[in-house]
Amino acid sequence: MTKKLISAPLPTLKRLPRYLHILQDLKAKGIKQVSATIIAEELGIDSIQVRKDLSTTGIIGKPKIGFELNELIDHIVHFLNWDNMTDAFLVGLGGLGKAILGYDNFKNYGLNIVAAFDTDPELLDTKVHCVGVFDIKKLEDLAQRMKIHIGVLTVPVSAAQEVAEKMVAGGIKAIWNFAPVKLKLPDNIIIENVFLSQSLGVLTHRLAQLKNTEA
Amino acid sequence: MTKKLISAPLPTLKRLPRYLHILQDLKAKGIKQVSATIIAEELGIDSIQVRKDLSTTGIIGKPKIGFELNELIDHIVHFLNWDNMTDAFLVGLGGLGKAILGYDNFKNYGLNIVAAFDTDPELLDTKVHCVGVFDIKKLEDLAQRMKIHIGVLTVPVSAAQEVAEKMVAGGIKAIWNFAPVKLKLPDNIIIENVFLSQSLGVLTHRLAQLKNTEA
DNA sequence: TTTATATCGATAATTTTTTATCGATAAATA
DNA sequence: TATTTATCGATAAAAAATTATCGATATAAA
Numbered sequence: 306m307t308k309k310l311i312s313a314p315l316p317t318l319k320r321l322p323r324y325l326h327i328l329q330d331l332k333a334k335g336i337k338q339v340s341a342t343i344i345a346e347e348l349g350i351d352s353i354q355v356r357k358d359l360s361t362t363g364i365i366g367k368p369k370i371g372f373e374l375n376e377l378i379d380h381i382v383h384f385l386n387w388d389n390m391t392d393a394f395l396v397g398l399g400g401l402g403k404a405i406l407g408y409d410n411f412k413n414y415g416l417n418i419v420a421a422f423d424t425d426p427e428l429l430d431t432k433v434h435c436v437g438v439f440d441i442k443k444l445e446d447l448a449q450r451m452k453i454h455i456g457v458l459t460v461p462v463s464a465a466q467e468v469a470e471k472m473v474a475g476g477i478k479a480i481w482n483f484a485p486v487k488l489k490l491p492d493n494i495i496i497e498n499v500f501l502s503q504s505l506g507v508l509t510h511r512l513a514q515l516k517n518t519e520a
Numbered sequence: 521m522t523k524k525l526i527s528a529p530l531p532t533l534k535r536l537p538r539y540l541h542i543l544q545d546l547k548a549k550g551i552k553q554v555s556a557t558i559i560a561e562e563l564g565i566d567s568i569q570v571r572k573d574l575s576t577t578g579i580i581g582k583p584k585i586g587f588e589l590n591e592l593i594d595h596i597v598h599f600l601n602w603d604n605m606t607d608a609f610l611v612g613l614g615g616l617g618k619a620i621l622g623y624d625n626f627k628n629y630g631l632n633i634v635a636a637f638d639t640d641p642e643l644l645d646t647k648v649h650c651v652g653v654f655d656i657k658k659l660e661d662l663a664q665r666m667k668i669h670i671g672v673l674t675v676p677v678s679a680a681q682e683v684a685e686k687m688v689a690g691g692i693k694a695i696w697n698f699a700p701v702k703l704k705l706p707d708n709i710i711i712e713n714v715f716l717s718q719s720l721g722v723l724t725h726r727l728a729q730l731k732n733t734e735a
Numbered sequence: 736t737t738t739a740t741a742t743c744g745a746t747a748a749t750t751t752t753t754t755a756t757c758g759a760t761a762a763a764t765a
Numbered sequence: 766t767a768t769t770t771a772t773c774g775a776t777a778a779a780a781a782a783t784t785a786t787c788g789a790t791a792t793a794a795a
Contacts, residue, residue, distance in 0.1 A: 416720060507530065513604070
């Protein structure tokens with residue numbers, strides 16, 4: 306029997322960051338306490354679900370009152386491990402890679418991109434959004450020496466598998482993958498895909514449906 | 521009491537674009553027929569699920585053989601309405617907005633961004649990635665006149681609600697929202713959110729878990 | 736021609752996720 | 766102080782999604 310892991314169903318995990326957005330909003334307004342009901346109303350979802358999600362993370366509230374806002378925020382932040390800044394490498398300085406580098410909000414999400422890699426000679430040894438750019442050949446060695454565990458993959462599809470393998474060779478344990486391709490890596494590597502086509506497909510399909518029913 | 525418009529479960533809808541990636545890969549290799557088993561293996565999921573997803577879209581295959589590759593591709597593309605290019609506006613030319621404009625692959629996903637909007641005077645009346653940039657004040661009027669139905673929202677959180685309302689006023693029916701905020705719009709507006717924090721939260725949580733069990 | 740095999744589609748079972756119910760409790764109010 | 770109220774957390778029910786089973790069928794092999 307393995308140690309009891311504090312885990313959560315995937316749908317719950319995905320809702321937590323949204324709760325956090327709401328909570329930080331409320332905090333900015335000077336509010337001190339919050340109930341599952343309020344969060345649920347704000348997001349247009351069921352309050353029972355919010356309560357269940359929160360209890361999954363282990364926090365306990367008070368009847369009639371709800372939760373201490375600060376405590377709840379800290380709790381979720383900790384649960385997502387966003388209170389521990391993790392250093393990461395980003396590979397692929399196309400439009401998306403640059404955009405991610407420029408979005409320094411990720412620091413609030415525990416992600417600290419400390420170096421970027423590309424093959425474009427124009428970019429090498431420059432800085433993009435204050436982050437140094439290196440030749441992709443140095444990736445493996447640097448990742449090992451700096452004990453980097455997260456890789457952000459924003460290269461074209463054609464290069465994705467190869468670069469991902471280099472990341473793994475460098476000791477990277479988790480890959481945030483933006484290339485629309487299935488990476489084939491050892492089972493113990495955590496892969497989190499962002500496939501914009503999925504989201505766009507939902508949208509275009511629904512829009513077509515809407516037009517069908519209207520017509 | 522909203523009418524039910526969704527013709528496929530959301531999880532199915534989200535898997536279809538992934539199937540398409542695989543299928544187009546196979547097509548490029550000259551393959552003519554494909555079975556659910558092959559798609560499933562390629563993605564590391566269950567073949568029964570693939571078969572079920574495909575049958576949800578209405579296509580029929582042959583025992584022992586599977587599906588005609590071209591027919592299957594066309595079928596999914598049509599189901600997602602990606603065979604009908606839909607014109608769209610993009611608002612917010614920060615890093616992400618520019619990156620999306622630059623990624624002309626979206627044309628394969630039925631999305632044709634025909635104009636962009638921002639408030640930055642530097643950008644007005646220029647072109648970014650061959651797309652004209654206009655003052656956000658013109659959004660509503662232009663959307664109406666050009667009968668635009670999709671809006672891509674890449675503005676900062678602080679502006680998102682306001683801009684979204686302008687889109688709706690201009691007749692836009694579906695919003696692809698990249699701002700990490702819950703938009704409050706009429707029920708008949710289709711909203712598809714891309715919250716990177718969700719995906720990142722899953723990744724950082726899992727990585728922390730992994731380290732816990734190793735320790 | 737007969738047998739073996741891979742896959743389909745339909746139906747059923749299982750698992751996961753969401754939603755409902757209800758007693759307990761902390762605060763507000765009468 | 767007693768009553769009312771909003772919310773919690775636990776448990777149960779319902780709904781949704783995934784996975785399993787099985788007969789039918791098209792091709793390949795014996």
